[in-house]
Amino acid sequence: MKELTKLLDRIIQRNDINLRELEHNISPFVYKLVPPDQLVKFYAFYGVTPHHPLDFVFRHSSLAGSYFLGKVSTRNSILYKSDIRGDELKKKGDVFNFQKFKIPIARDERIEIEDSFLIKTLVHNFSHDPETLENFFIRNTVSTHYANIHGSPIDGSFLEPFATVDLTTMNDCVVGAYSYIQAGEVDHLNVDPGTVWVRSPGEFNFLYQHPRDRLKKYISFDPERLPQGLLIDFGEDRKEDFERVFDVVKLEPSVSVPTSTSLDRYAVIKPKTRLGENVLVSQRAYLENSWLGKGTNAQEHCYIINSRLEGFNVTAHGATIIDADLEKNIFVGFNSFLQGRADSRLLIGEESVVMPHTIIDIEEPLAIPPGHLVWGLINNSDDLKQNSMAIGDFSKIDGGMVQGNLSFEGGGASFITAFRDRIHHILEANGAFFDGTNTPGHAQKNQNIATNTIQPYTEGELEGVFPTIIIQP
């Protein structure tokens, strides 16, 4: 696998060069993040469907265990068990509105991954950067376990485990473990672990810092070791269930699937789970003993266990919900980890918003009242008090507020409106509102995806590298 080693050297060097000004010295340890033989072991796969422009170009890349949908290219890159989901990319003829500009889209947008190493990373949505609307690029970047690159062109950056970059153009940044960045455009930043930062320049700035000592139990990333913590262990414990799903060619769903609902065949479904209408379950989602009401969804790396989601619940990429009851219209953001217990369930009232990268892990029953905004790290009702607010009250913030580890500047109303709009868009994109004719979304369009598998050379200098693969309509 000489060529694969050269490829990894090249990617790491390019990442180093981009990050030379930051105190970032992790590259020697990147080699240890994925044992080389794992890169030869797993097949990659891509979806074929008439609902999205079909255009894959894979060149000189290692793609073990990764999934591709839509218009995607990779070059000189290593993708390990990553999901590159191009089912929300802009299409030729669309018009993108940005400030006073109405920008016509000249060609179907493509996710272009070059000189990058993505580990168990999700790439989704579309480029929100008005400067590069047809090209959602990921370059010279290393992202680690369960990172999300969502609508964010990114160059020369390093994402630690469970980091999320959302709707942000990022250049030469390090994003610490379990940090969430939604900030428009950022350069040359070294973001501490456990930061939750939502900024709309001129409108608002939401900045929360997870307490480092308490976060460590859930996720920590020490350069000399693999990622550690409960969030990592939780996934590892359920790995075998996924292996079973990946080892068979065809898999009949083990539950009844309404005609308006999409259950990906690479999801794990354990008894007794019930799927309502307009439900979207993505590949690598894990459902066990749960009720998913109408218009709910479970994205990549979501675990929903012993829980009931009443309807129109968004469970964003990487979110986990255990022993919880969620009323209607609840949003649970990226990589949130909500863990009740069998004897102390978590209840979330309707219309509540759980911010991305929120951890709720309780030993006593806990109820979040309806219409609340919740964030941060919550182990009990005192934490909840400090890390939540009625959405109505939040909307009234004008100028700023500090509460616990949260500092908020700007207008609460515009923050809440932005979130509400987004949640509505997500539900719509997922097909939650489909009435049999209007507003079909992923839940309807992703039903009949044919999945093809691809494998690398299994011996010789090119061992682990995939041949050039071009798939077009």
Add this chain to the structure above:
Amino acid sequence: MKELTKLLDRIIQRNDINLRELEHNISPFVYKLVPPDQLVKFYAFYGVTPHHPLDFVFRHSSLAGSYFLGKVSTRNSILYKSDIRGDELKKKGDVFNFQKFKIPIARDERIEIEDSFLIKTLVHNFSHDPETLENFFIRNTVSTHYANIHGSPIDGSFLEPFATVDLTTMNDCVVGAYSYIQAGEVDHLNVDPGTVWVRSPGEFNFLYQHPRDRLKKYISFDPERLPQGLLIDFGEDRKEDFERVFDVVKLEPSVSVPTSTSLDRYAVIKPKTRLGENVLVSQRAYLENSWLGKGTNAQEHCYIINSRLEGFNVTAHGATIIDADLEKNIFVGFNSFLQGRADSRLLIGEESVVMPHTIIDIEEPLAIPPGHLVWGLINNSDDLKQNSMAIGDFSKIDGGMVQGNLSFEGGGASFITAFRDRIHHILEANGAFFDGTNTPGHAQKNQNIATNTIQPYTEGELEGVFPTIIIQP
């Protein structure tokens, strides 16, 4: 599946146009040969290995259940459960000797399939036509169940079930069921079912005709029905075993495989089977309770059951061996069907040659002496007497001979030499003589093939049609 229907219409029309001068009116029935939903049901697959030029180009084709290896293109074609094995194609820089010509090969040879419908057909070897050495083409052709197109560029032809075209350039011909043609170059022929014809112009002409009435039990092709007979039923009865093999992603071999031996993961191996060194078992071969000695092989659609092959036995594509004991250095030709019984085994002595398309189906024990040439349809020792000859005697034929349904013209020695050379080449190509260093062949080179799967569109106008797929190094 509107597009798929149009594609089939187009292929059938082109085939009709090519065959308009022959009394050939089968095209209306071609539609019935494969139910359309079967064309959507199965994945196709291709092998990736550094040992053969990697170059697949699939355009506007339906490829359900088909396998590809080497340099292959398809365009406007339907391939159903066919094997396109390009592991013997000529390479750039090779020199092809033909009569007084030494022809340099300008580029890697490619199997190019265009406007054709191949059903459960094997395509293998390389173009022997000195006029088209880099392009092994198959055009405007319909071939049906278990046909073999072996080293034979072919245009505008129709192959009935179990027909074999071997080392022959064929233009506008119909080849009847269970006919074997090895004739250099043929045009506008309508070959009766059950013909076995081996011709080397100016050297010899071997022409055998299976008795139509007796052949019918084994294979018949009536335009208005699917192919019928014992040969068809035999495969159908074992279909489920193959389904199991195709339904899992990874399959560990159930028998011990020597390091010099290649067992394809899409072969069926049932207890108790033993594989010796330098053995080649291809995809879609079926082995049960059999002993395969050193340097033996089992190709596509071979069934070897309750049998012992001592060593250096060639079992050509589609040959079946049941309840038989084969001594060393025995050749069993294409689509031969050798069936002993548990209580009346078939014994074949060493150095014997079973001609392609030979049927031996016995109720009493039968022994073929060493060094014999055997052909035709044999149900007992009387048949054997009429349909065999010591190779030494055959070599002495000078001018001609008629024996039973066989008519032979020309020199027996040159016929025997041609066959012997060919068998030696086959063993060499298969890697039977590999000594750990020298003369590796398929048995060694095909060990680490990574197999990728591809699927068609599963809905819409393009249902059943595969996207454009280009795979290159």
